[in-house]
Amino acid sequence: MADLKVKIGSLELKNPVLTASGTFGYGEEYADFIDLSQLGGFIVKGTTLHHREGNPYPRMVETPSGMLNAVGLQNHGVDYFINTIYPRIKDIDTQIIVNVSGSSIPDYVAVCEKLMPLEKINAVEINISCPNVKQGGMAFGTTCMGAESVVNAVRKAYSKTLIVKLSPNVTNIADIARAVEATGADAVSLVNTFLGMAINTETRKPYLSTITGGLSGACIRPIAVRMVWQVANVVKIPVVGLGGIMNGRDAIEFMLAGATAIQVGTANFIDPAITIKIIEYIENYMNRHNVTDIKELIGGVL
Amino acid sequence: MKKYIKNFEVKANLHLNELYSVLKLTPVDGLMPDMYPGQFVQVLIENSGHTYLRRPISINFLDKEKNELWLLVRGAGEGTKSLLRIDVGSILNLVLPLGKGFSLKSERALLVGGGVGVAPLLLLGKTLNEHGTDVSFLLGARSGADLLLVDEFAKYGTVFLSTEDGSIGEEGLVTCNSAMQSDFDIIQCCGPLPMMKAVAKIARRRGIECEVSLENMMACGLGACLCCVEDTVSDGNVCVCKEGPVFNINELKWQI
Ligand SMILES: Cc1cc2nc3c(=O)[nH]c(=O)nc-3n(C[C@H](O)[C@H](O)[C@H](O)COP(=O)(O)OP(=O)(O)OC[C@H]3O[C@@H](n4cnc5c(N)ncnc54)[C@H](O)[C@@H]3O)c2cc1C
Ligand SMILES: Cc1cc2nc3c(=O)[nH]c(=O)nc-3n(C[C@H](O)[C@H](O)[C@H](O)COP(=O)(O)O)c2cc1C
Numbered sequence: 430m431a432d433l434k435v436k437i438g439s440l441e442l443k444n445p446v447l448t449a450s451g452t453f454g455y456g457e458e459y460a461d462f463i464d465l466s467q468l469g470g471f472i473v474k475g476t477t478l479h480h481r482e483g484n485p486y487p488r489m490v491e492t493p494s495g496m497l498n499a500v501g502l503q504n505h506g507v508d509y510f511i512n513t514i515y516p517r518i519k520d521i522d523t524q525i526i527v528n529v530s531g532s533s534i535p536d537y538v539a540v541c542e543k544l545m546p547l548e549k550i551n552a553v554e555i556n557i558s559c560p561n562v563k564q565g566g567m568a569f570g571t572t573c574m575g576a577e578s579v580v581n582a583v584r585k586a587y588s589k590t591l592i593v594k595l596s597p598n599v600t601n602i603a604d605i606a607r608a609v610e611a612t613g614a615d616a617v618s619l620v621n622t623f624l625g626m627a628i629n630t631e632t633r634k635p636y637l638s639t640i641t642g643g644l645s646g647a648c649i650r651p652i653a654v655r656m657v658w659q660v661a662n663v664v665k666i667p668v669v670g671l672g673g674i675m676n677g678r679d680a681i682e683f684m685l686a687g688a689t690a691i692q693v694g695t696a697n698f699i700d701p702a703i704t705i706k707i708i709e710y711i712e713n714y715m716n717r718h719n720v721t722d723i724k725e726l727i728g729g730v731l
Numbered sequence: 732m733k734k735y736i737k738n739f740e741v742k743a744n745l746h747l748n749e750l751y752s753v754l755k756l757t758p759v760d761g762l763m764p765d766m767y768p769g770q771f772v773q774v775l776i777e778n779s780g781h782t783y784l785r786r787p788i789s790i791n792f793l794d795k796e797k798n799e800l801w802l803l804v805r806g807a808g809e810g811t812k813s814l815l816r817i818d819v820g821s822i823l824n825l826v827l828p829l830g831k832g833f834s835l836k837s838e839r840a841l842l843v844g845g846g847v848g849v850a851p852l853l854l855l856g857k858t859l860n861e862h863g864t865d866v867s868f869l870l871g872a873r874s875g876a877d878l879l880l881v882d883e884f885a886k887y888g889t890v891f892l893s894t895e896d897g898s899i900g901e902e903g904l905v906t907c908n909s910a911m912q913s914d915f916d917i918i919q920c921c922g923p924l925p926m927m928k929a930v931a932k933i934a935r936r937r938g939i940e941c942e943v944s945l946e947n948m949m950a951c952g953l954g955a956c957l958c959c960v961e962d963t964v965s966d967g968n969v970c971v972c973k974e975g976p977v978f979n980i981n982e983l984k985w986q987i
């Protein structure tokens with residue numbers, strides 16, 4: 430039997446397949462299609478201290494092999510998550526990770542403090558890379574100092590596993606990764622969406638209400654693989670890889686580039702059962718290549 | 732209501748005119764999921780080189796005897812145009828049934844459709860008719876050649892027609908049709924946004940309950956991505972794919 434278990438900080442995953450924040454709701458939306466307990470884990474929608482209405486419609490447009498979105502962190506706030514959503518999902522036998530966003534450092538800290546006591550939430554993913562909000566979000570993730578200041582403050586308040594989600598909209602992502610590692614992050618995840626734009630040439634108007642938005646899907650994969658490889662080469666903490674993973678082959682590609690675990694995002698929209706197929710592919714791949722422990726694949730590019 | 736990812740075989744592709752087809756599909760495993768009028772499916776389009784996400788298409792009709800699901804498709808862009816060309820015998824992968832449908836409790840209902848918006852009204856009319864509702868359809872198009880499935884609609888209620896060029900039925904927009912002046916306890920409408928707003932305005936002025944079916948741009952269709960939102964009175968931004976696509980106009984913040 431192939432061993433698919435991996436560890437991110439102190440978080441144990443039964444396999445390396447996670448789902449990406451904002452693409453998987455709170456897991457429940459996919460419960461008709463897959464057995465959620467088969468996943469390594471799922472990462473819920475970006476959660477903020479207070480309720481956010483998000484950006485005006487239209488919020489998405491399809492682009493070649495991908496899509497732009499401008500959701501803008503619509504969510505009911507952390508208290509609603511704790512009181513209403515968490516009780517519904519806490520008994521699913523998999524790891525549940527909360528993606529945390531804020532427009533100020535005290536916001537990030539306050540959300541993480543509130544999540545600390547939740548028994549089934551053993552990790553947060555700090556989103557310092559959302560391109561769709563005016564304040565905070567990506568602003569923290571595009572400089573080493575900004576990233577360090579958030580991670581430093583959250584680290585003091587949160588003792589469970591702290592994953593920091595990095596923005597690809599930077600000149601040198603390896604520098605940012607090194608900075609958050611030095612400040613106490615247990616892992617980094619990358620990439621969030623790339624800032625993009627599309628214009629309707631008939632109406633001469635941008636497709637998105639916010640003009641620019643975040644690009645995701647297969648079209649970003651080669652850039653994401655390159656960034657995961659660059660980051661994995663310079664940090665010792667685990668790297669969680671994502672960006673355009675559409676199938677099992679793509680997942681293996683990220684692991685070979687240095688990812689300890691992977692996240693599936695936009696692909697869930699096209700095949701709501703793709704995560705389970707990816708897990709099966711990884712098992713088959715390991716058998717085919719005589720790999721008994723998945724850790725042998727991590728950074729295994731020759 | 733349980734959702735499925737299911738393969739369907741294309742049993743027929745009836746070209747109504749160069750822009751529209753009815754696809755008749757049967758589940759490969761023979762098991763047709765339960766579904767309601769106004770719900771929709773997400774179609775995976777594999778015979779187009781560039782279509783990436785699934786495309787939302789309304790449930791047009793359910794033929795229980797033949798175990799067939801009908802989709803009425805308008806070739807709007809590359810994805811839907813590929814659907815128009817699909818061969819009989821091909822397999823289409825659908826996620827279904829999605830969203831919440833129209834309400835089914837009324838004594839006299841007027842179902843107003845324009846363009847491809849007539850799609851969900853066929854199953855709605857049939858279902859209401861079976862429930863004993865007195866059903867009227869008001870269908871609008873640019874000209875007679877663009878009116879779709881009129882014979883099918885006629886099986887389940889009285890049909891009123893409006894064409895902009897007056898070639899069939901009354902001349903002008905649906906909102907000018909004399910049927911709009913009759914008494915109904917509900918008007919249920921699907922079509923281009925300006926048409927739905929004009930119909931909603933009349934319904935509100937006349938104090939008639941009104942439901943409309945929205946076609947916001949969608950990615951997941953499952954309520955997971957929050958891309959398809961509509962601003963509502965009681966809940967702010969809600970997902971059209973999950974809380975809709977059918978809304979009572981009193982829930983919408985339309986300026987009408
Ligand atoms: C709930 C719902 C039910 C629908 N029912 C039907 C139906 O029964 N029959 C039918 O033919 N069409 C229906 N549509 C519209 C159909 O989904 C779009 O025409 C289709 O997605 C366009 O894809 P494309 O690749 O052909 O065109 P694209 O090249 O992607 O776009 C062409 C045009 O279609 C518009 N469009 C693109 N995506 C959507 C979308 N998700 N919703 C609305 N417009 C879009 C674009 O603005 C553009 O102007 C429905 C849409 C929704 C949301
Ligand atoms: C509709 C949508 C909403 C998203 N919302 C969030 C979010 O709330 N927080 C976050 O960190 N990332 C969010 N993301 C980014 C994804 O988690 C992921 O980083 C990105 O889509 C790249 O992966 P993919 O190409 O596999 O989708 C969102 C992406 C999409 C498409």
Ligand code: FES
Binds near residue numbers: 958959
């Ligand atoms: S399309 Fe994703 S939430 Fe409606």
